[in-house]
Amino acid sequence: MLRTDRRRRPHGARFAGRTRPRGASRIIGLVVGWLLVLVGLAALVLPGPGLLALVAGLAVLAQQYEWARRWLQPVKRKAFAAAARGVKSTRNIVLSFAGALVLVLLGVLWGVHPATPGWWPLDARWWLPGGWSVGSGLIVSGLLAAAFIVYSIRRFRPSPEPVNP
Numbered sequence: 244m245l246r247t248d249r250r251r252r253p254h255g256a257r258f259a260g261r262t263r264p265r266g267a268s269r270i271i272g273l274v275v276g277w278l279l280v281l282v283g284l285a286a287l288v289l290p291g292p293g294l295l296a297l298v299a300g301l302a303v304l305a306q307q308y309e310w311a312r313r314w315l316q317p318v319k320r321k322a323f324a325a326a327a328r329g330v331k332s333t334r335n336i337v338l339s340f341a342g343a344l345v346l347v348l349l350g351v352l353w354g355v356h357p358a359t360p361g362w363w364p365l366d367a368r369w370w371l372p373g374g375w376s377v378g379s380g381l382i383v384s385g386l387l388a389a390a391f392i393v394y395s396i397r398r399f400r401p402s403p404e405p406v407n408p
Contacts, residue, residue: 276303346385354378
């Protein structure tokens with residue numbers, strides 16, 4: 244017996260407001276999305292932009308999976324709220340830029356790998372391990388942080404009203 248009331252989605256059916264990727268683009272999206280999620284999870288405990296990579300991975304996976312879209316929405320809301328709070332005062336902006344600068348400077352220090360100082364209590368091999376691989380991650384994190392601060396200022400900080408004489 245044939246069921247005629249069952250609806251089938253036509254080829255290229257709409258998914259989340261866009262056409263769902265098919266074939267190679269679907270596979271590439273899944274690989275990139277899961278890779279970003281894994282890198283983001285690792286970078287949460289290692290130096291690097293962990294939360295940013297995690298959100299980017301969820302954004303890519305949200306094109307394929309409903310669960311990723313559900314997880315992404317509250318994260319986006321909280322991130323935008325935190326960004327708006329972060330640029331509310333000039334003090335917060337200055338401290339944020341100072342933190343980004345410290346990350347870049349630490350990255351350069353890590354990459355240059357100066358000699359172990361006399362006050363360092365551990366073995367010399369534990370002084371700034373990783374070299375430029377870790378240092379470049381810190382530099383990229385600092386530059387991304389500065390870029391997001393500028394974005395937050397432009398998006399969430401009210402522009403001063405022009406004074407008409």
